Every structure is written in C-alpha cells, then in structure tokens.
Amino acid sequence: RSLGGTFLLTEDLKSGQKYNVRAKLETLVDRTQETDTDWSVITITGVPPAEFRLTTKAEPIGAGRVFKEPNKTRYAYGEIVKLTADPYSGHRFTYWDVDGEYLDYINPINFIVLADHTVTAHFERI
Numbered sequence: 001r002s003l004g005g006t007f008l009l010t011e012d013l014k015s016g017q018k019y020n021v022r023a024k025l026e027t028l029v030d031r032t033q034e035t036d037t038d039w040s041v042i043t044i045t046g047v048p049p050a051e052f053r054l055t056t057k058a059e060p061i062g063a064g065r066v067f068k069e070p071n072k073t074r075y076a077y078g079e080i081v082k083l084t085a086d087p088y089s090g091h092r093f094t095y096w097d098v099d100g101e102y103l104d105y106i107n108p109i110n111f112i113v114l115a116d117h118t119v120t121a122h123f124e125r126i
Helices: none
Strands: 018-026 034-043 051-059 064-069 074-076 080-087 091-098 101-104 109-112 117-125
Touching: 051 064, 051 080, 064 117, 080 091, 080 117
Parallel strands: 051 117
Antiparallel strands: 018 034, 051 074, 064 080, 080 109, 091 101, 091 117
C-alpha cells in the first residue's frame, strides 16, 4: 500500500539516506483520534531548500494591508506565519488566496510555508 502527498518531516534530513518512518494518520475533525498507523522505510531523494519567500499583497490597492508575524522575507520550510488582513476605512476583508487560488475567509490565518508563495488579502468597499 502506498500513500502520497506532502509530508512535513521535522528532522534534519540528508539526501540519499534511509530512514525508518512511522506514519500516523489522523482525522481532520479530531486530530487526537488516530485512524491508522504504519511503519515503512523511506529513502530521501531530495531535500527542499532551507528557506522560501512569502510575499503578501492586498487587493485592490489602497483597500487594506497585510501583517506577517514574524515579519521577514524568507522563512524556513514548515515555518508557521500568522497573516492578518487589516482593512482601511470604508473596506472589509473578504478572503485570502495563495498564488491565485482561493485559500480561506478566516482572518487572521496561520500559513505553513512549504514553498515560495504569494498570499493575497482581498477586500471590498462597505
């Protein structure tokens, strides 16, 4: 049986090395409820870059701004960044997108950096 997807491994992995891995699958509703556990051996074929760019924008221009916490231009793989959309007077936040794809309507959000991304806060007039 195989399982595909993106996995966040917290150890300092080296390319070409073999690791024993225990996968613990959890439900999205109750993360404390374990649904499956399995053991396997994986070989790391490539290690992701150490840091990624996270660019933020507000649309339309002049409707609001985005705060990043922590506020920096490059983030480690798996780092969590709190994004807060701050509407200017006469506007309200409507939703987030990441690289042009809808992400969420919750504000603020915690965004996990896994690659270079642009996150846009969308606002509308009230």
